[in-house]
Amino acid sequence: MTKMQRSVRGLLAAAIAATTIVVPAVVSSSAHAAVELSFWSWRPEDKAFYEAQAAKFEKSTGIAVKFTPYVATDYNATLATALTAGKGPDVMQIRAYGGMANLSDAGNFMPLTNADVPNLAKVSAGMKAGAQGYTDKRQFGFPYSTSVLGVMYNPDLLSKAGVTVMPTSMQSFVSVLQKVKAAGITPLGNGTGYAPGLEQMWGALAPAYYGGNDFFNSIVAGSTNFNDSAFVASLKAETDLYKYMPAGASGLDYNTARGLFANGKAAFYIGGNYEISYFRSLNPSLKVGWFPGPAATSGGKRYVTNWADGAFAINAKTTHKAEALKFLNFLASKAFLTDAANQLGWIPPLAGIQSSDPAIAAMQQKIPTMGTPFLTLVGFRYGTPTSSSIMQPGFQKVAAGTQTVEQLAKSIQDGVATWYKPFTK
Amino acid sequence: MAKQGLKRQQNRFAAILLLPGLLTVLIFTSIPALTTLSYAFFHWKGFSRGGFAGLENFHRLFAFPFKDQLFMAFRHNILVFVGIYVIQTSLGILLAYALFKAPRGQRFFRTVAFFPVIFSLVIVGYMWQSILNPFYGPVNWFFHHIHWEFAAQTWLGNTSTALPTLVFINLWRWVGFPTIIFLAGFNAISTDYVEAARIDGASEGKIFRKILLPLLAPSMTIVTILTFIGAFEWFDLPYVLGGSSGGPAGSTDTLALMFYRLSFGSVDSGANEIGIGSALGVIIFAVVGIGATYGSKFLRAREVEA
Numbered sequence: 001m002t003k004m005q006r007s008v009r010g011l012l013a014a015a016i017a018a019t020t021i022v023v024p025a026v027v028s029s030s031a032h033a034a035v036e037l038s039f040w041s042w043r044p045e046d047k048a049f050y051e052a053q054a055a056k057f058e059k060s061t062g063i064a065v066k067f068t069p070y071v072a073t074d075y076n077a078t079l080a081t082a083l084t085a086g087k088g089p090d091v092m093q094i095r096a097y098g099g100m101a102n103l104s105d106a107g108n109f110m111p112l113t114n115a116d117v118p119n120l121a122k123v124s125a126g127m128k129a130g131a132q133g134y135t136d137k138r139q140f141g142f143p144y145s146t147s148v149l150g151v152m153y154n155p156d157l158l159s160k161a162g163v164t165v166m167p168t169s170m171q172s173f174v175s176v177l178q179k180v181k182a183a184g185i186t187p188l189g190n191g192t193g194y195a196p197g198l199e200q201m202w203g204a205l206a207p208a209y210y211g212g213n214d215f216f217n218s219i220v221a222g223s224t225n226f227n228d229s230a231f232v233a234s235l236k237a238e239t240d241l242y243k244y245m246p247a248g249a250s251g252l253d254y255n256t257a258r259g260l261f262a263n264g265k266a267a268f269y270i271g272g273n274y275e276i277s278y279f280r281s282l283n284p285s286l287k288v289g290w291f292p293g294p295a296a297t298s299g300g301k302r303y304v305t306n307w308a309d310g311a312f313a314i315n316a317k318t319t320h321k322a323e324a325l326k327f328l329n330f331l332a333s334k335a336f337l338t339d340a341a342n343q344l345g346w347i348p349p350l351a352g353i354q355s356s357d358p359a360i361a362a363m364q365q366k367i368p369t370m371g372t373p374f375l376t377l378v379g380f381r382y383g384t385p386t387s388s389s390i391m392q393p394g395f396q397k398v399a400a401g402t403q404t405v406e407q408l409a410k411s412i413q414d415g416v417a418t419w420y421k422p423f424t425k
Numbered sequence: 426m427a428k429q430g431l432k433r434q435q436n437r438f439a440a441i442l443l444l445p446g447l448l449t450v451l452i453f454t455s456i457p458a459l460t461t462l463s464y465a466f467f468h469w470k471g472f473s474r475g476g477f478a479g480l481e482n483f484h485r486l487f488a489f490p491f492k493d494q495l496f497m498a499f500r501h502n503i504l505v506f507v508g509i510y511v512i513q514t515s516l517g518i519l520l521a522y523a524l525f526k527a528p529r530g531q532r533f534f535r536t537v538a539f540f541p542v543i544f545s546l547v548i549v550g551y552m553w554q555s556i557l558n559p560f561y562g563p564v565n566w567f568f569h570h571i572h573w574e575f576a577a578q579t580w581l582g583n584t585s586t587a588l589p590t591l592v593f594i595n596l597w598r599w600v601g602f603p604t605i606i607f608l609a610g611f612n613a614i615s616t617d618y619v620e621a622a623r624i625d626g627a628s629e630g631k632i633f634r635k636i637l638l639p640l641l642a643p644s645m646t647i648v649t650i651l652t653f654i655g656a657f658e659w660f661d662l663p664y665v666l667g668g669s670s671g672g673p674a675g676s677t678d679t680l681a682l683m684f685y686r687l688s689f690g691s692v693d694s695g696a697n698e699i700g701i702g703s704a705l706g707v708i709i710f711a712v713v714g715i716g717a718t719y720g721s722k723f724l725r726a727r728e729v730e731a
Binding site for chain 1: 470471472473490491554557558559560561578579580581582584668670672674675686687689690691692693694695696697701
């Protein structure tokens, strides 16, 4: 063998060796990591959960997902700017109802049908409305979780105060609050310092006073308005309970208020299912019971206020439509929603997924028979001023004694009537 | 001729040196400011721009339901300016005078006075929220301890105490800044005037009132203009402690908070109105711009040569 022949053979061997190493690597990369979907959210605290789910999805489909969370308060502006500039993510978490309806109406999200996402057919109409536009009523997202309002209680503190039967009407609720107070325990953990909390407290109590779905439908249609005596009574139902809040309730910020309940310093907290994970983060051994807002009168009807917390949507301009749809169906799957229910405390929009938390399971059970939409959030957040933006500081004015509930109702009506067409007819 | 050539060369060199700064201001300040100005004259649907709206956004801002909020926020800005200006300037002058006269430890006390200024306002806000917490805060604990129950207020939760409390926190954090400016002013005054007055038999009080204070006018101009701009653009502290609605019940609302609320909406209460928000931005810009320009002109005219 000449020197020349040895060199050629050496080169050939090197080429074959290189091919054996490089070619499978190229094939492997094109089969598994050819597409990476971008996925945005306003929940930095859920990063570990979403990344674990993305890994599961990638394992079964070969499609990678990059989860990017943004600060909740900046999310609307960040997403809107990116979508308008044509640089939005492939898949994203969107806020429900008026929260992002303007983005839906502007054609930023891909319209979805039951054929695209079969599990959409199993979601209630009220929940689906959370991911529709204000003018464009097509479906733009899969609503992933129901938020529920009600009354949470500490069973240990109640038994210490001698309360054995849970109240069902406002009258019996007030009796219990008085009994708890007499036992030297703060009855309500809520404060008036955190304005959005006052609207949520109202949301838990109000439907029993204004009459749930019938009133909701009438006011949305414009056949009644916020000056209605039933609505005024619902405002008063909340403000009458302020005297059972801790002394100095006006200086109580959101976390201190929730901390009072979580640390066993207050017997009741009126709010949403989403408070429970915070309570448990402060006090993992806390026992939490739950019941729906009490009836206005003994034997009256009770309601469970609920709404879609948000939805998952696809960018209308995505270049990975098929992969994005595959991922959206993964996010709408029973397996994903079960994990979310158990790990994030979600109340899934699909039947047959039971939360492992007893308080959340109790809420879930009541929605089908007692559910009613959160009036101000579902119906009147599509224009400025929203009913919420007037109601929240308005309750603080009532608490400070500078406004009456009648004046609050009138200010909501006058404010919303500036943009809500059914009120201007 | 040669002199003119040199001058031209110097001007060209100065222009080259100024160019990076000018470009930065143009790209990051002037263009965004002009863009905001243009936003005020268009219809908006969320973050999507619609057709030309003329002055409609301005009309809406001065009509129900925004008018009341606008005037209330403006009133708060004025109160904040007056409160901060009167107390902070007086305190700043006194502290600076004390440091100026301090026989020893001037550097140490100067650092102490300036120290809160370097803290992030967000940290300062949360720190004071804890200090003033009605349940576990040390302030109310102290008042309860000495049986001054009347003084144990819900400082940030009461509509009548929230704004003064924010002004106080602002003072605590910012008083070191005017102190340093005034101290520099005192140090810049020629000792000849003071010594001449002393020889003529003037007391320390008279020297302070008749010589030092009038010669401090240039420092006063700087502090006044900066306080005016800061007060009319006051955002971060009320946002951290009262949220975007200026809680409780709008008692700490300011023009900048209202601008933010209108332009970006709120997670807890909904929709935004970029057009009206931008109209308010234009008004804030005009108030601050005109106020600062005329204020500075007026104050400079009253300055005395040191």
